Amino acid sequence: MSKYYLGIDLGSTTSKAVIINEKDEIIGRGITNTRANYKVAADIAKLEAIYDARFTLLTQKLEAEIAKKPEFKKYIADTRAVFQYLQFKHRVDRLTEELLKSASTMRTESKDLVVDHIRNIMDKIVPEIRNDFVEGDLATKNEFFRDIVSERYNREVELIDKELFESLLLAYDKSITPVENEMVKYDFEKLVYEALDILDEKYNGLAEESTAGESLGFDVELNLLKGNYKQAEDSLKQHIGDIARQEIHIANMVGTGYGRALLPFPDDCIKSEILCHAFGAHAVFPDTRTVLDIGGQDTKAIQVDSRGLVTSFHMNDRCAAGCGRYLGYIADEFNISLNELGPEALEADRETNICSTCTVFAGAEVRELLNVGEKRSNILAGLHKAIVMRAMSLLARSGGVRNEFTFTGGVARNQAVLKYVGQMVAESYGDDIVMNIHTDSIFMGALGGAMFARRNIEVDLPAKKRKAAKAV
Amino acid sequence: MKSLESIVERCTELAFDLNFTHAKEWKAEEEGRVLVGYMPVYIPREIIHAVNGLAVGIMGAGDRKQIIKGDAYYQSYICHIPRGIIEMALDDNLNDFDGFIFPAICDVIRNLSGMFKVIQKGTFVKYLDLPQNFQSHIGGEFYHKEMEHILEYIEKINGARVTTEKLNHSIELFNHNRRLLEMIYDLRQKYPWRMTNVDLYHIVRAGQVIPVEEHNEILEAVHDHLQKDIGVKQDRIKVVVSGSFCEQPPVGLIKSIEMAGCYVVDDDFMIGSRWIQGDVDDASGNPLKALAEAYISRSPFSSSVYDVDNPKEGRLADLVKKRKADGVIFAAPSFCDPALLDSPILQKGCDDRKIRYIGIQYSENTGQFKVIKEQVGAFSDSIKLWEDEPVAV
Amino acid sequence: MIIQKEMIAGLFKDLASVKESGKKVVYTFIPGNLSELIRSFDMLPVYPEINALQSGMRKKSGEFIREAERHGHSEDVCTYVKCDVGMMIKGNIGPTGEKLPDPDLLLLSYTGCFTFMKWFETLERLYPGVPVALIQSPYQEDATITPEMTEYMVKQLKEEVIPKMEEVSGQKFDEEKLKGILKLSAEAEDWIVKIFDSTKHRPSPIDAYFAGVYYIGPINIGFRGTQEAVDYYKELYKEVQERIAKGLGPITPEGVMKEEKFRLVVEGPPNWTSFREFWKLFYDRGAVIVASSYTKVGGVYDYGFRHDSEHPLETLAEYCMNCYTNLNLPQRINLLEKCITEYHADGYLTNSIKSCNSFAAGQLMMMRELEERLEIPVGFIETDLVDPRYFSYSNIKNRLESFFEMLEQRLLIEQD
Structure with missing residues (x-):
């Protein structure tokens, strides 16, 4: 039986789970919001990772076929996206239920109006989300439930009568957390079949559209697929049953991250996130010698050797300025969602000089800047730059950037941060520095944890083996 | 004579030229000239001048430099000035400097001297251990020897031997410089509307980075201008600003104080340039002794000087009285132990003497002054409202 | 004790x-x-x-x-x-x-x-x-x-x-009276040097930071120059010798430390408000401090300085100027290098104290310098002397754990 290893990274903002196989390859990922409860967050992320792993195993059965027909890859990716959507759909439906429930128990006169609005909002955003998964690329963005829904829900609320604003947000706040913290179990087999049906629709649609003889958005893969996707589908179907019944044997697991101490794991299954992030980043980019991780609560600058082992590290000092939290605070200050910060900052024509890196003072500074008519995007750009400057100081403290540089953590998804990190690394250490950012950057800690979990079992460090032998 | 505007413009440029272009040009003009950078607060610039040197004040990078390396060297709870200075040292701002002097004012500047030693900046790095014993034959003699060490360092670089004549000549020039500054401060006390405090700040600060001869010319011209009836008197209170002896307040802060309804009639910004109260004897046979004597007996009160028998609160009160000020603004840098530990002492002194005051904190790169403006505005308004009540000093 | x-x-x-x-x-x-x-x-x-x-x-x-x-x-x-x-x-x-x-x-x-x-x-x-x-x-x-x-x-x-x-x-x-007192000072100082030098042994019989602050207590708070102090240090030295002979590690508030896993040199004063919790974070992990700069604030005896009764006033002067925080940064770096090398430290830790610029300003540079010279793993935490608001237990624990795990990894590899 194959062995798998689980790494769980309990961050202060998000919890991540990664499952790897015996070759250190990621086969499953799960991510959720940590806000409510570390333990629940860990379980949800883990469960999600297991479904994801099953799906990976399923698609691995098609390896031979993919090798012959590369366009199948696209099909598989699409299936995965829809599969994710379907899991998501369960939760959204639950959210709608909860929303209506909490709205109908409200003691305001406008209760009925609120219920109507919630219906309308959900009727609008649910198909939109479906579309973003099925037709768009939402599935590849590693975003999680709360972020995806909140962004759209808030946007809709903004359009509605100001008087209902509070009630609508109140209903949302009451409903989102219980839904988020619900352990939802799915029937894997059923879910994949459903996904395949949806894809049938999509590809049939494509076939019809293209009868006019046009090519499909110049997409070669799609063009190829529309004729023969059925073949891939059939192959998948042959294996679904087996995979659904297969046990995913987690041989060992390691927990890391800010909340790691809360995990019910034995001592040697808890590792600090410094080691895990470094190990994970190094595994993905083996030439990495410097890792910068900006997470919710901590920023870390880590130097690693050729084996991925930490030689030195620095973490931000007491104040949380320069961490993800700072961005969260700023988002609140501007009343926009975290995901919108980066894109808006990129629209700036210059960076407003922000002096206070202290979260508390920065708020006051921002308000004053807005008062004197400074452009919002410019202020945001300045704030992003201020965070990156803090990170650069940490990097300098830890010995600067050596050789390849890998940027990880949740904040690495923010495009404006990426832009300034790129700029400033080039300014300080030369523009020939290779900077790695991976779409899995947020999973690096969990990946490192999983890799440690695998090594812990094999006792493949000779010294440890010797020690074990001695003990006997 | 140049217009006041053009003088101010030139000084503004010089004051914040973090590359010290003018000083470097001065050095390049002639073989054997040396540049000696010094940190706040006071050093006897006369001795550097006497051996073909230029003492250049490194008063911090203010809000004019992006700090990255500086933050890598300093924890967040340490004041801001050393960050900018180390950043300048690690960049190329301080190239061409031959040596650096760190006067004894606090532990942070003291340890910064060690950092300069570690990164091996300049031919010499001298921590000038200013005496806290104010007796001529004890502290004075020790200080005398400290000055001799500096001269030895410079002699090693350019071979210049100091003579009594040269030193006395230098002392004369700096006496003149201090006298002019004092005259300008006196004029501003009477007619503060004739020149803003920000302009004065730039003029004084420019003097830290150019030869004293040039600065004297500038000050003479400024003094002439200020004797003319220029500007319009406004309804503002007169204040003394205290506590900014080392890390300089951002120009925006000085501006905010003025705009909020105050005339700053005295301050301790760059107090080093006005350190010796009165003249140093420029006709003695032992000028180093004269300088030591001047330090021992005629230093001002400052957070960096132990105030044994001459309590600072009394001296602050005297200054308020001399300048006919309506109140004091304590403006101290964040995380500055000397200034912030002085505040309760000085404020109690003000309470006892019924001198009105407020306290604000800044760092050299503070960018927003809204709160400060509001505070100072309220302070000035309250004094204006109560102006009938005489200030008991 | x-x-x-x-x-x-x-x-x-x-x-x-x-x-x-x-x-x-x-x-x-x-x-x-x-x-x-x-x-x-x-x-x-x-x-x-x-x-x-x-x-x-x-x-x-x-x-x-x-x-x-x-x-x-x-x-x-x-x-x-x-x-x-x-x-x-x-x-x-x-x-x-x-x-x-x-x-x-x-x-x-x-x-x-x-x-x-x-x-x-x-x-x-x-x-x-x-x-x-x-x-x-x-x-x-x-x-x-x-x-x-x-x-x-x-x-x-x-x-x-x-x-x-x-x-x-x-x-x-x-x-004459002063000379007599100074003689006893020198004697006590000799014993102290021997006691702190005992950390050369493996396992180290004492902790030179957390327990060290108790050991330096008497000479620092006025007992230098007394027969009592000489007797105390003699006794302490005897005890240390016994521990060495028995192969015992240092005493902690919870008994003898079981296994010496890491040997550290620490720079900076300790935190006092959570002293016990702070110490526990170390001994729980088997970390013993083999030398610390803090125990030298009341005098640096490492280079042979002893009070010299023949020159009473001069020796008092030299004593003052020899205290740790009166050393310049290059001297501090050299002294710490000597400690790291002589006491075979596995890691170097800075406890940066918010209150104390005399220690803190320059610590980051010192740490980098030592890291480069000796290729020693370094760690950095921030606390304060006596302000409980500046002791964040979880924050410090998180950093220390990462530091210890890094050391552990290194040690495992070095054993290969």
């Missing part, structure tokens, strides 16, 4: 009964303390820093600091000062619960810390009329003590400190 406790309790008892005994009280500081001289005039010392740290350990400091802040002190400044000021405002009740006597002399031995001066300016005003004697220790800016530095100090002793002590105590300066 018992002897040490008795000695300190004795001092506080003496202080509580000065009214009866008529003994005069001198307030002064640990770095560059002139214990021998004070003792030669039969006066008793009070150390405001010790009071502050004791208040910290007794969880009183938070309240005192807030009290000082209510009286206009900034949140930014040294918390020893604020704790001390707050304690005085609240009646000057000392660590034993008894009121500390007011000073008869304020002896400002200003060594290695500029804030001491500000502290005494504040004290001066709290005790108006009490004579103040200031002695400035020139900084070893060029990594050396020049004759003129010593001369400057000796002059201050002769003309400033001693006359004031004579006046306050009513006794004439007795050089």
Whole structure:
């Protein structure tokens, strides 16, 4: 039986789970919001990772076929996206239920109006989300439930009568957390079949559209697929049953991250996130010698050797300025969602000089800047730059950037941060520095944890083996 | 004579030229000239001048430099000035400097001297251990020897031997410089509307980075201008600003104080340039002794000087009285132990003497002054409202 | 440990009964303390820093600091000062619960810390009329003590400190008596060096930081130059030898440390408000501190300095100038390098203290320099001396765990 290893990274903002196989390859990922409860967050992320792993195993059965027909890859990716959507759909439906429930128990006169609005909002955003998964690329963005829904829900609320604003947000706040913290179990087999049906629709649609003889958005893969996707589908179907019944044997697991101490794991299954992030980043980019991780609560600058082992590290000092939290605070200050910060900052024509890196003072500074008519995007750009400057100081403290540089953590998804990190690394250490950012950057800690979990079992460090032998 | 505007413009440029272009040009003009950078607060610039040197004040990078390396060297709870200075040292701002002097004012500047030693900046790095014993034959003699060490360092670089004549000549020039500054401060006390405090700040600060001869010319011209009836008197209170002896307040802060309804009639910004109260004897046979004597007996009160028998609160009160000020603004840098530990002492002194005051904190790169403006505005308004009540000093 | 406790309790008892005994009280500081001289005039010392740290350990400091802040002190400044000021405002009740006597002399031995001066300016005003004697220790800016530095100090002793002590105590300066005391100082210092040198052994029989602060207690708080101190250190040394013979590790509050996993050199003072929790974070992980700069604030004996009874005033001067925080940064780096190498440390840890710029300013550079010179793994944490608001347990734990895990990884690989 194959062995798998689980790494769980309990961050202060998000919890991540990664499952790897015996070759250190990621086969499953799960991510959720940590806000409510570390333990629940860990379980949800883990469960999600297991479904994801099953799906990976399923698609691995098609390896031979993919090798012959590369366009199948696209099909598989699409299936995965829809599969994710379907899991998501369960939760959204639950959210709608909860929303209506909490709205109908409200003691305001406008209760009925609120219920109507919630219906309308959900009727609008649910198909939109479906579309973003099925037709768009939402599935590849590693975003999680709360972020995806909140962004759209808030946007809709903004359009509605100001008087209902509070009630609508109140209903949302009451409903989102219980839904988020619900352990939802799915029937894997059923879910994949459903996904395949949806894809049938999509590809049939494509076939019809293209009868006019046009090519499909110049997409070669799609063009190829529309004729023969059925073949891939059939192959998948042959294996679904087996995979659904297969046990995913987690041989060992390691927990890391800010909340790691809360995990019910034995001592040697808890590792600090410094080691895990470094190990994970190094595994993905083996030439990495410097890792910068900006997470919710901590920023870390880590130097690693050729084996991925930490030689030195620095973490931000007491104040949380320069961490993800700072961005969260700023988002609140501007009343926009975290995901919108980066894109808006990129629209700036210059960076407003922000002096206070202290979260508390920065708020006051921002308000004053807005008062004197400074452009919002410019202020945001300045704030992003201020965070990156803090990170650069940490990097300098830890010995600067050596050789390849890998940027990880949740904040690495923010495009404006990426832009300034790129700029400033080039300014300080030369523009020939290779900077790695991976779409899995947020999973690096969990990946490192999983890799440690695998090594812990094999006792493949000779010294440890010797020690074990001695003990006997 | 140049217009006041053009003088101010030139000084503004010089004051914040973090590359010290003018000083470097001065050095390049002639073989054997040396540049000696010094940190706040006071050093006897006369001795550097006497051996073909230029003492250049490194008063911090203010809000004019992006700090990255500086933050890598300093924890967040340490004041801001050393960050900018180390950043300048690690960049190329301080190239061409031959040596650096760190006067004894606090532990942070003291340890910064060690950092300069570690990164091996300049031919010499001298921590000038200013005496806290104010007796001529004890502290004075020790200080005398400290000055001799500096001269030895410079002699090693350019071979210049100091003579009594040269030193006395230098002392004369700096006496003149201090006298002019004092005259300008006196004029501003009477007619503060004739020149803003920000302009004065730039003029004084420019003097830290150019030869004293040039600065004297500038000050003479400024003094002439200020004797003319220029500007319009406004309804503002007169204040003394205290506590900014080392890390300089951002120009925006000085501006905010003025705009909020105050005339700053005295301050301790760059107090080093006005350190010796009165003249140093420029006709003695032992000028180093004269300088030591001047330090021992005629230093001002400052957070960096132990105030044994001459309590600072009394001296602050005297200054308020001399300048006919309506109140004091304590403006101290964040995380500055000397200034912030002085505040309760000085404020109690003000309470006892019924001198009105407020306290604000800044760092050299503070960018927003809204709160400060509001505070100072309220302070000035309250004094204006109560102006009938005489200030008991 | 018992002897040490008795000695300190004795001092506080003496202080509580000065009214009866008529003994005069001198307030002064640990770095560059002139214990021998004070003792030669039969006066008793009070150390405001010790009071502050004791208040910290007794969880009183938070309240005192807030009290000082209510009286206009900034949140930014040294918390020893604020704790001390707050304690005085609240009646000057000392660590034993008894009121500390007011000073008869304020002896400002200003060594290695500029804030001491500000502290005494504040004290001066709290005790108006009490004579103040200031002695400035020139900084070893060029990594050396020049004759003129010593001369400057000796002059201050002769003309400033001693006359004031004579006046306050009513006794004439007795050089022979001082010489006798200094002889005992040198003897105690010899033992101390031997004790702290014992960390060369594996496992180290003592912890040179957390337990080290107890060991240096007696010489730092006025017992240097007494027979009691000599006896105490002799006894301690004997105990250490026994531990070495039995192969025992250091004693912790929870018994003997089981396994020595990591040997560390620590730079910076400890935190006092959560001293026990802080220490536990180390011994739980098998980390023993084999040398620390903090135990050298009251004197650096590593290079052979001992009080020299033949030159009593000169030796007092040199002693002052030799204290750790009076060393320049290159000297500090060299001293730490020596400790790391001689005591075979696996890691170097900086405990950066918010209050103390004399230590903190430059620590990051020192750490980088040592890391580069010795390729030693380094760690960095931030706490404060006595302000409980600046001790974030989870934050420190998180960083220390990462540091220990990094060391563990390194050690495993080095064993390969």
